[in-house]
Amino acid sequence: MFVKTMEVISTYAIPLIIVGFIVFGMSKKVKVYESFTEGAKEGFSTAVRIIPFLVAMLVAIGAFRASGAMDLLTKALSPITNLIGMPGEVLPMAFMRPLSGGGAQGVMTDLITTHGPESLIGRMAAVMMGSTETTFYVLAVYFGSVAVKKQRHALSVGLLADLAGLITAVIVTRLFFGM
Amino acid sequence: MINFIWAGLLIIGFVVGAFTGNLDAVTNAAIDNAKTGVDLALGLIGVMTLWLGLMKIAEDSGLVEKLARLLKPLMVWLFPDVPPEHPAMGAMIMNIAANMLGLGNAATPLGLKAMGELQKLSDDKETATDAMVTFLAINTSSVTLIPASTIAILAAAGATNPTEIIGPTLVATTVSTVVAVIMARVFQKLPKYQIKKANNNK
Numbered sequence: 001m002f003v004k005t006m007e008v009i010s011t012y013a014i015p016l017i018i019v020g021f022i023v024f025g026m027s028k029k030v031k032v033y034e035s036f037t038e039g040a041k042e043g044f045s046t047a048v049r050i051i052p053f054l055v056a057m058l059v060a061i062g063a064f065r066a067s068g069a070m071d072l073l074t075k076a077l078s079p080i081t082n083l084i085g086m087p088g089e090v091l092p093m094a095f096m097r098p099l100s101g102g103g104a105q106g107v108m109t110d111l112i113t114t115h116g117p118e119s120l121i122g123r124m125a126a127v128m129m130g131s132t133e134t135t136f137y138v139l140a141v142y143f144g145s146v147a148v149k150k151q152r153h154a155l156s157v158g159l160l161a162d163l164a165g166l167i168t169a170v171i172v173t174r175l176f177f178g179m
Numbered sequence: 180m181i182n183f184i185w186a187g188l189l190i191i192g193f194v195v196g197a198f199t200g201n202l203d204a205v206t207n208a209a210i211d212n213a214k215t216g217v218d219l220a221l222g223l224i225g226v227m228t229l230w231l232g233l234m235k236i237a238e239d240s241g242l243v244e245k246l247a248r249l250l251k252p253l254m255v256w257l258f259p260d261v262p263p264e265h266p267a268m269g270a271m272i273m274n275i276a277a278n279m280l281g282l283g284n285a286a287t288p289l290g291l292k293a294m295g296e297l298q299k300l301s302d303d304k305e306t307a308t309d310a311m312v313t314f315l316a317i318n319t320s321s322v323t324l325i326p327a328s329t330i331a332i333l334a335a336a337g338a339t340n341p342t343e344i345i346g347p348t349l350v351a352t353t354v355s356t357v358v359a360v361i362m363a364r365v366f367q368k369l370p371k372y373q374i375k376k377a378n379n380n381k
Contacts, residue, residue, distance in 0.1 A: 003342050006280070006325045013280055021233050025240040032236050039235020043228025046291055047220050055216035060185050062212030063192030066204045072195065098319075109332050117338035126333055126344045130326035131351035135319040139181075142315055143307065145291040146298040150306040152374070153366035155180050157312060158319035160362050165320060165355025172347040 046145050053144030057136055061099050070095060086124070086170045089115070093125045098162045101134040124173040131165035223287065230288035234270065243269030257317075257360070258310045260300070267296035271314055279322050290318060306374055309367045316359035321352050 025032045064070070070092050078088030086094070089111060096104040108129050112122040135158035143151055189209075196205035237243045247254065247268035254261075254268050261267050270293035277286035293314060301308045326348050333341035366372055 003325065003345065010280055010282065010325075010327075013277075013282060014285060017285075018233060021237045021240075021242065024242055025236040028240040030236060030239045035236045035239045036232035038232075039238075040228045040232030042295075043231050043288075044224055046231070046288075046295070047224040047227045050223075050291075051217055051220045054220055055213050056185065058212040058216040058219075059209045060188035060192070062208035062215075063196070063205050064188040065192075066201060066208035067192040067194075067196035068199045068201050069191050069195040105328065105332075108329070109336075112332060112336045117333045117336040117341070122333075122336070123344065123347075126326075126329050127347045127351055129329045130321065130323060130344070130348035132355045133319045133321040138319045139315060141287070142290060142294050142318065143311075146294045146304075148298070148305060148307050148311070151181055152307045152312060153363065153369070153372045154307055154312045154315050155184070157316045157359055157362045157366055161316060161320040161355045161359035164358035165351050168354040169347070169351040172350045176343075176347045 049147065050141050050144035053140040054137075057140040061103075061136065065096075065100070065103060084167065084170060085174055087121055089121050090124050090128070090170075093128050094166045097128055097132060097166065098135040098159060101137060104129060104134070120173065120177065123177055124170060127169040127173050128166055131169040132162045135159060135162055226284050227288045227291070230285055231292060234273075234289065234292050237269070238266055243273075245269075246272050257313055260308065261297070261310050262300075265296065265300070267293055267300065267310070270296055275317060275322060278318065279324050281323050281325055281327050290314075303374060308374075309363075312367065313360065313363040316363040317356060320355040320359040322356055323352065324349065 022032050025035065073095060074088060074091045078091055081088065081091055081094075093104060093107045093111060096107050108125040111125040115121040117123075117126075135155070139151060139154055139158060143149075143154070192205050192209075193202070196202045234243070243266050244264050247264055247266075250268075250272055251263050254272065255263050258268070258271070270289055274286055274290040274293050277283075277289055294311065297308060297311050297314065298304065300310070325345060329344060329348075330341045333344060
């Protein structure tokens with residue numbers, strides 16, 4: 001029921017927003033075409049402005065991932081994560097989630113196909129995927145778009161939220177699926 | 180902190196790569212990802228242009244302001260430094276709503292629009308404001324109600340009831356968002372994160 005409603009909303013949201021904005025604008029006597037093009041002028045420069053930030057972040061993450069450092073980290077930390085009920089196999093997923101959205105999805109897909117979609121590991125990876133967002137990417141793009149260099153507590157806050165989401169994912173998966 | 184993590188990722192990557200014999204792969208990954216970064220940014224141009232255009236219509240017609248007024252109590256609590264009817268509020272509401280619905284294509288342009296509006300309220304253009312950090316805390320902790328692509332992957336792998344993942348995911352993402360908002364509040368008061376007035380420390 002909830003899923004069905006959400007599917008309907010997802011399908012109609014964008015068409016409704018576009019038509020709604022334009023109709024409402026016209027009802028308020030806004031010159032919609034002129035307004036649109038005026039606002040749209042910023043699109044190119046905003047997209048181009050984030051390039052240095054995005055490239056810097058993705059290059060560093062790419063080098064780290066390709067080096068195999070993740071495997072070493074997993075081996076070193078799995079005795080600790082076992083204590084909170086997190087299987088060592090899921091650890092790369094936890095590390096990848098804040099770094100790379102595509103990377104995390106790749107790890108998740110691999111865990112689901114290797115261990116099965118109804119396994120504890122598969123389900124835990126799936127819940128982790130949705131528990132938080134790709135912190136490094138979001139910060140690079142959003143701060144990059146306004147050329148903010150001093151991010152203050154943004155990264156600490158983002159990573160703590162990731163940690164909270166990931167630990168909750170471990171606990172909740174065990175509770176929900178009784179494993 | 181970002182400087183250390185960035186340098187750490189690169190240095191660890193190349194050093195470990197040299198030891199594990201993956202050095203070529205590390206070099207290639209670094210160069211390939213530089214191209215990916217540009218591709219991603221250029222790929223945004225179309226949707227950015229579309230949504231910024233639509234947002235301008237919504238702004239000129241007073242719709243963004245109306246939206247901001249609707250959720251005023253919550254938004255004022257989250258972002259006490261932003262004037263309640265400032266366009267930044269409307270843009271942030273629309274970004275968060277788009278994220279909740281899983282409309283990633285619309286969420287990013289709306290979010291960048293919000294950042295632009297928040298930047299107008301900032302005195303020091305190189306430094307993040309409290310409002311920016313709180314807004315990004317919400318964004319980096321995910322508020323998506325339905326993890327659509329995860330459900331699709333579970334279904335493709337043969338799960339009998341892939342939507343059972345929604346409940347636990349909602350719990351986990353709610354916890355991460357609540358922690359994010361609280362931590363943003365707590366950390367903004369710490370001396371090391373105070374906005375320094377016009378000096379060039381660090």
